[in-house]
Amino acid sequence: MKSSRRQVRRKAHALPALKFENQSLTSFGGLVVLQRFFAILRLKLRLARCFAHQTAGKVFSRPVLFLQLVLHLLLGYRELRESRYYQDDPLVKRFLGLRRLPDVATLSRMLKEADARSVANLRELLRELLFERLAQLALPRITLDFDGSVQSTTRHAEGTAVGFNKKKKGARSYYPLFCTIAQTSQVLDFLHRSGNVHDSHGAREFILACIQLVREALPGVVIEVRMDSAFFSDEIVMALDKAGIEFTVSVPFERFVELKGKIERQKRWKRLASEMSYFEESWKPQSWNRRFRFLFVRTLAKRQRKEPIQLDLFVPHEYGYDFKVVVTNKPLSPKKVVAFHEGRGSQEGIFGDFSIVIG
Numbered sequence: 001m002k003s004s005r006r007q008v009r010r011k012a013h014a015l016p017a018l019k020f021e022n023q024s025l026t027s028f029g030g031l032v033v034l035q036r037f038f039a040i041l042r043l044k045l046r047l048a049r050c051f052a053h054q055t056a057g058k059v060f061s062r063p064v065l066f067l068q069l070v071l072h073l074l075l076g077y078r079e080l081r082e083s084r085y086y087q088d089d090p091l092v093k094r095f096l097g098l099r100r101l102p103d104v105a106t107l108s109r110m111l112k113e114a115d116a117r118s119v120a121n122l123r124e125l126l127r128e129l130l131f132e133r134l135a136q137l138a139l140p141r142i143t144l145d146f147d148g149s150v151q152s153t154t155r156h157a158e159g160t161a162v163g164f165n166k167k168k169k170g171a172r173s174y175y176p177l178f179c180t181i182a183q184t185s186q187v188l189d190f191l192h193r194s195g196n197v198h199d200s201h202g203a204r205e206f207i208l209a210c211i212q213l214v215r216e217a218l219p220g221v222v223i224e225v226r227m228d229s230a231f232f233s234d235e236i237v238m239a240l241d242k243a244g245i246e247f248t249v250s251v252p253f254e255r256f257v258e259l260k261g262k263i264e265r266q267k268r269w270k271r272l273a274s275e276m277s278y279f280e281e282s283w284k285p286q287s288w289n290r291r292f293r294f295l296f297v298r299t300l301a302k303r304q305r306k307e308p309i310q311l312d313l314f315v316p317h318e319y320g321y322d323f324k325v326v327v328t329n330k331p332l333s334p335k336k337v338v339a340f341h342e343g344r345g346s347q348e349g350i351f352g353d354f355s356i357v358i359g
Contacts, residue, residue, distance in 0.1 A: 013193070016122065020116075021023070027089075028075065028086060028089055028091050028092055031071075031091050031092065031095050032091070034071075034074065034095070035094075035095050038067075043067065044063055044064070044067060046125055046128075047062075047063035047066055047067060047122075047125070047273075048061070048062075048063040049121070049125075050063075050066075050118060050121035050122050050125055051063060051066075051118055053117055053118075053123070054115070054118065055127030060098075060102045060106060060110075061145060061173040062110060062118075064096055064097065065102060065106070065107060065110045066110070066122075067096060067103070068083075068101070068107070069107065069111075071092070071095065071096070078297065078298060080104045080107050080108060081104050083101065083104060083107070084100075085158060087101050097220040100322050114320065114334070119213045123189065126187075127188065127189060127213065127217075129206070130172065130184075130186055130187075130188060131218065133184065133186075133215075133218040134181070134184070134217075134218060135218065137183075139183055139186070139221065140221065140281055141222045141223075141224060142179065142181060142183065142214055142218065142221050142223050142224070143181070143182035143183060143224050143226065143343075143345045144179055144180070144188065144207075144210060144211070144214070144223065144224070144225050144226070145179070145180045145181075145182055145202065145223075145225075145226050145344055145346075146177065146178070146179055146206075146207060146210075146225065146226075146227050146231060147177070147178060147199070147211045147225075147227070147228060147344075147347055147351075148175050148178070148193075148194065148199045148230075149175075149176065149178060149351045150163075150164070150165050150166070150167075150173050150174075150175055151173055151174040151175070151195075152165060152167070152168045152171045152172075152173045153171070153172055153173060153174070155172075156172060157172070158174055158191070158328060159174065159194055160172035160174055160194060160195055160197045161173070161194040162195065162196060162198035163175060163194070163196035163197070164195075165195065172195060174192065174193065174194060174195055175193050175194065175195045175196075175197055176190045176191060176192050176193055177190060177191040177199070177201075177202070177203060177206055178190045178347075178350075179206070179207075179301075180261035180347055180350050182226075182343060182346060182347075185346065185349070185350050187350070188210055188213065188214070189206075189209075189210055189213065189292055191203075193208040198230070199228075199230030199231060200230055200231055200233065200236075203235050203236065204233075204235055204239060207225070207231075207236065207239075208239060208243065211223055211243060211245060221346075222246070223245050223246070224245065224246040224247065224330070224340075225240060225245055225246070225247040225248075226246075226247070226248050226249075226251070226340070226341055226343065226344045227247070227249045227344075228249075228251075228344065228346065229249070229250040229251060229252040231249060232249050232250065232251055232252055232255075232327070234285070234287065234288050234289075236249075237292065237327065238288075238289075238290075240329075241292075241329050245264055246328075246329060246330045247328060247329060247330075248327070248328040248330065248337060248340060249326065249327050249328070249352075250324060250325070250341070251294065251308075251324075251325035251326065251327055253323075253325070256285060258285075259296075259325055262281070262283075262296065263296060263323055266279055267332075269298065270334075271336070272297065272334060272335055272338065275299055275300040275301075276298070276299050276300075276338070277297075278296060278297045278298070278334050278338070279296050280293060280294065280295045280296065280334060281294050281296070284296070290328060291329050292328070293327065293328050293329065293330075294325055294326070294327050295325065295326045295327075295328065295334055295337060295338065296323070296325050297322065297324050297325070297326065297338055298321040298322065298323050299320055299322045299324075300320075300321060301319070301320060301321065301322045302318070302319060303318040303319065303320050306313070313359055326338065326341050328341075333350065347356055
């Protein structure tokens with residue numbers, strides 16, 4: 001049955017008063033707080049600008065439909081058909097300014113009609129919201145972490161491919177490259193890629209583009225970058241140094257046999273922490289034009305015993321060392337450089353939140 005705008009939409013209402021009393025409440029009562037938060041951000045108005053170039057919906061406007069998708073995720077739902085669980089909830093309707101919520105077909109059709117310009121506008125809006133928050137915090141430094149994350153799909157979705165997938169081998173997936181802000185655990189931007197590409201695919205241009213976005217939005221802030229060994233290359237390291245960006249990048253052992261020899265020949269290691277020691281050297285691979293600061297770090301680690309053992313109370317452990325090499329242009333002490341670089345682990349927590357949302 002078709003409905004008119006008048007039957008579907010309702011005028012915006014003021015926020016209801018919060019009273020902690022003994023009474024029956026909707027399970028989505030916390031939306032009152034989100035309603036106020038979205039009002040402060042003027043989110044509905046800004047979403048309307050993202051879809052202004054498209055023909056307006058006859059009954060449901062695209063900004064409201066997109067806002068429902070955001071709300072859908074915040075409520076803990078993942079599939080569109082799960083919207084039936086709050087289809088008749090009065091507070092959800094009030095939040096969206098509707099008398100009746102759209103069905104699954106309407107939401108699906110809106111997603112299908114979203115064009116490249118709409119996606120670009122939405123990404124620009126998300127960056128705008130992020131930079132507004134960073135400007136309020138007035139941070140002297142911004143740390144950018146770059147890494148890829150496998151996003152699996154069980155279907156033949158457009159743009160997916162079979163590639164390296166540690167958790168679901170053989171599954172089709174995407175492999176986007178993310179740029180995250182370490183200080184706020186937020187995503188600045190991402191590079192959409194299929195699942196069969198290497199980490200470094202398109203990385204240099206994406207990294208420099210993200211740096212330029214930060215410089216334009218927050219002039220004067222110090223930018224620093226952290227990356228793993230997949231991004232280690234002369235063009236990326238040289239580009240960061242030329243742009244005046246402080247960086248730390250892990251160095252892959254398998255590509256430089258000289259590193260193994262340097263570690264084996266080193267007799268004196270300086271103490272870095274209780275079970276860590278280091279030495280540093282100004283070095284460059286043969287194909288590079290200039291030298292950089294390389295930190296060689298070893299960590300005392302227990303070796304797992306593969307053979308069967310008796311169930312004794314005390315089991316002896318064999319000790320060995322784990323090694324890593326980091327290239328950097330930061331003028332800090334080795335201890336601070338290593339601590340800074342190991343902070344990359346926080347990005348895994350952000351990716352963990354992604355898997356909850358996407359999964």
